[in-house]
């Protein structure tokens with residue numbers, strides 16, 4: 754389970770992600786998550802965002818890799834569109850898997866607050882992580898909440914900023 758890869762600015766898409774995203778009946782493809790006024794309001798907002806953001810080829814490459822279920826490491830100079838891309842991807846992952854199955858993390862509390870997430874250590878249930886892998890695995894297996902989080906996770910985002 755700890756085999757999930759996580760790096761700086763990582764997006765890990767797991768289990769059936771590609772099929773859910775690309776499948777004919779996929780929630781991602783159909784966008785059937787909102788209805789009525791809210792849906793129209795959301796669509797209008799999304800349309801505005803789409804007008805503003807013309808995804809670059811590299812950004813599209815990242816999205817495509819994630820839709821194939823790959824783990825992705827995003828890095829780049831300041832102002833190259835990492836944040837806007839990651840926020841978009843988090844939104845899509847949550848639409849696809851459900852908000853409770855996408856975990857957004859950062860290495861520090863300050864960084865975690867900035868992305869409305871939690872620290873990686875808190876998500877993982879590994880305390881301050883000062884132990885070897887087997888000990889940490891044992892610690893997780895004894896921690897019901899952490900164990901359930903790992904089992905439930907479909908995607909893990911780590912913002913290393």
Ligand SMILES: Nc1ncnc2c1ncn2[C@@H]1O[C@H](COP(=O)(O)OP(=O)(O)OP(=O)(O)O)[C@@H](O)[C@H]1O
Pocket residue numbers: 805806807808809812829830831832833834835836837838
């Ligand atoms: N593909 C794009 N098309 C148009 N505007 C974009 C695109 N990608 C990013 N931007 C805009 O560029 C600006 C910088 O993007 P962003 O903050 O995502 O960069 P960043 O790489 O996270 O920067 P930093 O590392 O400094 O935090 C934002 O105003 C964002 O809306």
